[in-house]
Amino acid sequence: MKSNQGLFSLLFILCTTLLFAQPKPTDVVTGSVTGVVIDADLNQPIPYATIVISKSNGETLTGGITNDDGVFEIKKIPEGIYTLKVQFIGYEAFERDLKIDRQHREHDMGKLNLSPVAAELDAVNIVAERTTIEQKIDRKVINVGKDLTTAGASAADIMNNIPSVNLDQQSGALTLRGNSNVQVMVDGKLSNIPPDQLLKQLPSNSIKKIELITNPSAKYNPDGMSGIINIVLHKNVNIGFNGDVSAGLAYEKNPQFNSGLNLNYRNGKFNLYSNYSNTIAKRANYGTIFREGDNSTQFFDMLNDQNSHLLKVGLDVYLNDKNTISLFTSQNSFKGEPGGTINIVYADDATRNLLQDFGADMDNYSQQYNFDYKLDFEKEGHNIEFEADYNTFDADEDTYFDFTGATQLSDYEDFVDTKRDRTTLNLDYVNPLSDSEKLELGLQAILFNTDIGYSSTGQSFNASGNLIPTPNTQFDYSRDIYSAYVTYGKSYEKWSYQAGVRAEQVNVAADTNSVRAFTNDYFELYPSAYVTFNPSEKNQYQVSYSRRIDRPGVGQVNPIREWSSPLVTEYGNVNLRPQFTNSIEANYTRSLEKGSITAGVFYRMIDDLINQAVYVDRFNLDRMVLTNDNFDATTAYGFEVSSNYKPLEWWSINASFDLFNQTQMGITESLDPNIENPTTADITQNTKEIENTVYNVRMINNFTATKQLTFTAFAMFRGPQKGIQFSNKSMFMTNIGARYSIFEGKGTVSLNYNDIFNTMKARFTATNPYALQGQFNWESNTVYVGFNYRFGDSKFRAKKRKSREDNVKDDNGMF
Numbered sequence: 052m053k054s055n056q057g058l059f060s061l062l063f064i065l066c067t068t069l070l071f072a073q074p075k076p077t078d079v080v081t082g083s084v085t086g087v088v089i090d091a092d093l094n095q096p097i098p099y100a101t102i103v104i105s106k107s108n109g110e111t112l113t114g115g116i117t118n119d120d121g122v123f124e125i126k127k128i129p130e131g132i133y134t135l136k137v138q139f140i141g142y143e144a145f146e147r148d149l150k151i152d153r154q155h156r157e158h159d160m161g162k163l164n165l166s167p168v169a170a171e172l173d174a175v176n177i178v179a180e181r182t183t184i185e186q187k188i189d190r191k192v193i194n195v196g197k198d199l200t201t202a203g204a205s206a207a208d209i210m211n212n213i214p215s216v217n218l219d220q221q222s223g224a225l226t227l228r229g230n231s232n233v234q235v236m237v238d239g240k241l242s243n244i245p246p247d248q249l250l251k252q253l254p255s256n257s258i259k260k261i262e263l264i265t266n267p268s269a270k271y272n273p274d275g276m277s278g279i280i281n282i283v284l285h286k287n288v289n290i291g292f293n294g295d296v297s298a299g300l301a302y303e304k305n306p307q308f309n310s311g312l313n314l315n316y317r318n319g320k321f322n323l324y325s326n327y328s329n330t331i332a333k334r335a336n337y338g339t340i341f342r343e344g345d346n347s348t349q350f351f352d353m354l355n356d357q358n359s360h361l362l363k364v365g366l367d368v369y370l371n372d373k374n375t376i377s378l379f380t381s382q383n384s385f386k387g388e389p390g391g392t393i394n395i396v397y398a399d400d401a402t403r404n405l406l407q408d409f410g411a412d413m414d415n416y417s418q419q420y421n422f423d424y425k426l427d428f429e430k431e432g433h434n435i436e437f438e439a440d441y442n443t444f445d446a447d448e449d450t451y452f453d454f455t456g457a458t459q460l461s462d463y464e465d466f467v468d469t470k471r472d473r474t475t476l477n478l479d480y481v482n483p484l485s486d487s488e489k490l491e492l493g494l495q496a497i498l499f500n501t502d503i504g505y506s507s508t509g510q511s512f513n514a515s516g517n518l519i520p521t522p523n524t525q526f527d528y529s530r531d532i533y534s535a536y537v538t539y540g541k542s543y544e545k546w547s548y549q550a551g552v553r554a555e556q557v558n559v560a561a562d563t564n565s566v567r568a569f570t571n572d573y574f575e576l577y578p579s580a581y582v583t584f585n586p587s588e589k590n591q592y593q594v595s596y597s598r599r600i601d602r603p604g605v606g607q608v609n610p611i612r613e614w615s616s617p618l619v620t621e622y623g624n625v626n627l628r629p630q631f632t633n634s635i636e637a638n639y640t641r642s643l644e645k646g647s648i649t650a651g652v653f654y655r656m657i658d659d660l661i662n663q664a665v666y667v668d669r670f671n672l673d674r675m676v677l678t679n680d681n682f683d684a685t686t687a688y689g690f691e692v693s694s695n696y697k698p699l700e701w702w703s704i705n706a707s708f709d710l711f712n713q714t715q716m717g718i719t720e721s722l723d724p725n726i727e728n729p730t731t732a733d734i735t736q737n738t739k740e741i742e743n744t745v746y747n748v749r750m751i752n753n754f755t756a757t758k759q760l761t762f763t764a765f766a767m768f769r770g771p772q773k774g775i776q777f778s779n780k781s782m783f784m785t786n787i788g789a790r791y792s793i794f795e796g797k798g799t800v801s802l803n804y805n806d807i808f809n810t811m812k813a814r815f816t817a818t819n820p821y822a823l824q825g826q827f828n829w830e831s832n833t834v835y836v837g838f839n840y841r842f843g844d845s846k847f848r849a850k851k852r853k854s855r856e857d858n859v860k861d862d863n864g865m866f
Contacts, residue, residue: 080130082151086160088121088137096121097165098319100139104128104149118372120319137163183695184214184705186591186640186649189549189581190264190281191215199255199751205309205330206258206282207250208805211784212749212765213261214693214707216280220811220829223247225280227263228653228689229711229745229772232276232601232630232661238284243417243444243471244383252361252383254311254328256297256839259285265653266579266595266636269536269551270479270491273577273599276632276657290317293843299801300837303830305333305354315843322367331358336391338813338827344724345673346398349618351827353391360384377423387413393616395456405456407617415446415469432483437476444471452509458617463509463521467611471501487542491551497532505611512670524611526568528561530602538579545585553577557602561625563610568625575600575631589642596635601661603627607679620668621677628681630659646696646704655687655713663775664718667734667820672722675820677776680718682738687713701755710746717741717775719819737819739775746770759792780814784831798840806831 088100102123103114112133117123130151137145142165149158185192191214199209210218210225217226225246227233235246242249264271264279271279298310311328333356340349365379390410397403425436446469453462479493507521538551559571579597586592609623638651660682668674693707720736722729747769754762765786772779788803811831816824 080151080153080156081126082128082130082156082158083124083126084128084135084149084158084160085122085124086163088117088123088139089162089164090142091164091166096319097139097142100137100142100165103136103138104133105136106131106133135160137165139165142166184647184649184693184707186593186638186651189266189268189595190262191638191649193261193263195255195258195260196753199258205251205255206253207247209255209258210250211767212751213263214749215263215265215691215709215747216261217747217769218250220831223250225250227277227280228265228691228709229713229743230277230687234272234275234279236279236281239281240421240440241442241473241475242419243442243473244385248359248385248415251332252328252330252359253282253284254297254299254309256837257284257311257313257326257328259283266581266597266634267599268549268581268597269538269553269577269579270493272495272497272532272534273553273555273597274602276599276601276630276634276655278599290319291843292316293841295839295841297837297839299835301332301805301833301835303833304335305830307332307334307830307833320369322369324363324365326363327361329358329360333357334830336827336829338825340823340825343822343824344722345403347403348396348398349616349825350394350396351391352394353389355387355389357385357387357389359386373427375423375425375427377421377425379419379421381417381419383417385413385415387411389413395617403457405454405458405617408453408455409450411448411450413446413448415444417442417444419443430483432481432489435478435480437478439477440473440475442473442475445469454617460510460518463507465509465612466504466506468504469501471605472499474498489540491536491538493536495532495534495536497530497534499531500527500529501605502527503605503609503611523564525564526561526609526611528605528608529559531558532556547583547585549579549581551579553579561608563625568610569608571628573629591638591640593638593640594636595638596633599632599634601630601632603629603661603679607661618673619675619677624664624678624680627661627679628659630657630661630681632657643696645698646694648692648694650690650692652690653688656684657687658684660685660716662715662717665720665776665820666718667720667722667731669731672729672731672734682716685714685716687711703753705751705753707749708746710744712742712744715741715743715773715775719775721819722821724822739819741773741775743773744770745772761790763788763790776819777815777817780816782812783808783810785810794840797842798838801835801837801839803833803835803837805833805835 084104088097089095090097096117098117098121100117100121101114102116102125104112104125106112113125113128115123115125128151133149133151135147135149145163145165147160147163183194183196185194193213195209199212207218207223210216215228218224223246224231225233225235234241235249237249237253244252260283262279262281262283264281265277267273267279292315294312294314296312299308301307308331309329311326313324313326315322315324333354336351336353336355338351340351341347361381361383363379363381365377368376370376388411393407393409395405420441421438423436423438425434427434448465448467450465451462452464454460474497476496477493478495480491482490484490503526505524505526509521510518511521512518532555534553534555536551536553538549540549541547554574554576556574557572561568577598577600579595581593581595584592607623608625608627610625612620612622633656634653636651636653638649640647640649661679662682664678664680666676666678668676689709689711691707691709695703695705697703717739718736719739720734722733723735726733747767749767750765752764756762767784769782771781784806785808786803786805787807788801790799790801792799809832811829813827814825
């Protein structure tokens with residue numbers, strides 16, 4: 052015991068001796084620098100200018116930004132000789148020597164005058180010449196260049212030019228990776244405007260980039276099996292008054308006109324903006340369907356006369372460096388007058404011929420009101436943000452049906468009144484725990500309700516097969532979602548990962564004529580994970596996983612007749628359940644000397660598949676009834692590759708190939724065509740399983756003739772595909788275009804000739820419930836002329852707040 056005490060005493064003496072033997076530390080010399088950055092011409096402060104303090108070898112030591120009054124202060128600068136550099140877009144950089152030592156600890160630079168550059172930048176948008184593709188940790192980003200904006204007037208016109216995306220020009224249905232279960236967002240926000248209508252209203256030259264978020268993180272709503280298509284619009288980031296005006300006209304058989312006006316005023320504290328766009332168009336759609344069993348042909352001739360107006364007004368208030376308040380409202384009105392004829396001709400029995408005339412007045416009006424408050428803490432990237440969004444949609448539809456020929460039905464009218472509202476509340480918190488770690492937390496509530504009222508002057512068959520006056524129907528549907536999420540990410544030298552989980556409580560209720568039709572309350576967890584490996588600057592590998600849900604849409608559960616022709620009726624299924632998807636994805640990106648290439652594969656496991664069911668109408672065996680139902684588990688997989696390449700200084704190529712496979716299941720009924728007078732007892736029902744493989748090839752070529760003149764050539768091939776009811780044949784399209792810059796680059800004139808070989812036709816065949824073949828055409832062989840002009844100041848850039856859905860996006864777009 053005594054020996055231990057002696058050892059401890061010896062160690063204590065030794066440590067004490069070493070401690071007091073250490074030399075006294077010298078005083079650490081640090082300094083600070085202050086100043087105010089001024090516009091040399093206007094003699095006004097420049098907020099948010101960048102201050103950089105660098106060493107003699109050019110290495111950055113520290114830095115900061117000016118506040119709303121152009122003032123900056125940088126502290127704790129270690130002793131040494133440095134260069135202080137002030138820079139801001141639209142101004143010539145300013146440099147001054149800086150020395151920190153015992154005699155020079157505090158420096159007041161006073162006023163630092165920045166002079167505007169001789170050549171001003173474009174006032175509103177700086178648009179890349181060509182489209183490029185980036186693979187980020189949770190999304191593929193298509194940076195929309197002038198080659199795509201030249202392709203057409205609206206977002207709908209350029210969607211088929213985007214890898215992995217297809218848009219049905221007849222129905223407006225949008226698919227991602229061969230699947231229509233996709234959410235469409237604009238600047239990270241949902242809208243009550245139907246996606247097909249919305250895409251036709253957004254001018255193509257207002258789009259900055261399109262994000263394909265195929266495996267969204269837990270931060271996002273888990274809706275949509277194939278993910279999210281987020282359209283990010285251009286934003287004005289210049290101080291002063293700025294704007295742009297655009298107009299375009301497309302024509303084949305009917306004129307299709309669109310125009311837009313964007314205005315913006317910014318100063319150090321405020322940003323006031325407004326966006327207006329309209330579409331005035333007539334669109335023809337025509338085709339035939341031939342039924343082999345009764346040797347009949349249906350001739351469709353339809354024309355949709357529509358116009359829409361979209362207005363957004365917003366205000367951002369920068370209270371100080373840490374607090375930002377943003378408000379906006381968007382108002383949208385739409386009026387459509389679709390109409391036409393469906394003529395059914397029976398070659399063997401003219402007494403059965405039937406002609407249906409139909410026409411409709413369709414009006415809808417939507418409103419959106421948004422409030423956002425963001426608080427930034429001292430640490431860079433550390434913030435909390437609250438957003439409240441209220442969205443309404445009111446629609447009236449009056450449709451008449453007139454019949455000539457063989458039918459038991461008299462002429463009639465349908466009246467549909469739809470009211471829909473959604474309230475969304477978000478609270479998001481971001482904390483960079485260190486330079487390599489980030490924690491994100493959030494809460495969300497989405498309260499959705501829709502009321503659909505239906506009445507008709509016509510007649511319907513009852514359960515006994517007798518005609519009775521069509522009863523009125525009121526369908527009320529509500530869905531409330533309460534959720535919370537957490538994500539954590541960490542980066543290493545070459546590795547990074549992110550993991551998260553979202554928890555949701557969902558309450559669904561629906562009433563038909565005040566009688567509870569169904570309820571569905573459920574709690575679910577939606578995990579997500581990403582791992583990225585960057586072995587070098589030229590190579591990136593990524594693997595990701597997410598769980599998602601497809602909630603039945605209102606149209607899929609609405610028991611009110613959705614669509615009707617003399618031989619087809621479509622209804623919703625009130626018993627439809629959600630389908631769930633587990634998705635795994637791997638991507639690889641390679642940077643090349645003259646471009647880049649991105650390739651990826653994905654695999655999905657789908658439970659409670661939602662798909663089409665096709666029945667024979669029990670009250671009229673010549674008619675089909677379309678609806679949806681749930682089926683067993685299935686799988687889907689696919690492969691994608693895209694590349695940007697510039698073989699010559701004046702020639703660039705953007706090409707992509709994608710292939711998707713999904714095993715589809717559905718119900719089909721059929722009648723034996725050899726039975727002369729079939730009855731309901733002759734109906735055969737089958738659960739079909741279809742192996743559907745779809746592939747698409749796209750290529751855009753850009754040619755620079757002069758500094759002002761460029762040419763574009765685009766080609767697309769869409770392979771054949773199979774569905775539960777139809778087998779669709781392949782499609783091919785070729786577009787050419789030219790763009791010329793005028794007014795010293797502030798103006799642009801575009802001329803396009805789309806589908807130059809007139810090959811875009813929807814051709815299809817079917818065997819159940821009836822053997823048929825058909826073809827539909829639309830106005831794809833169009834000539835388009837467009838004009839855009841940008842005007843205003845371009846002095847310097849103002850502060851921008853973060854969009855809650857994407858911390859790398861700007862805000863203040865059209866939505």
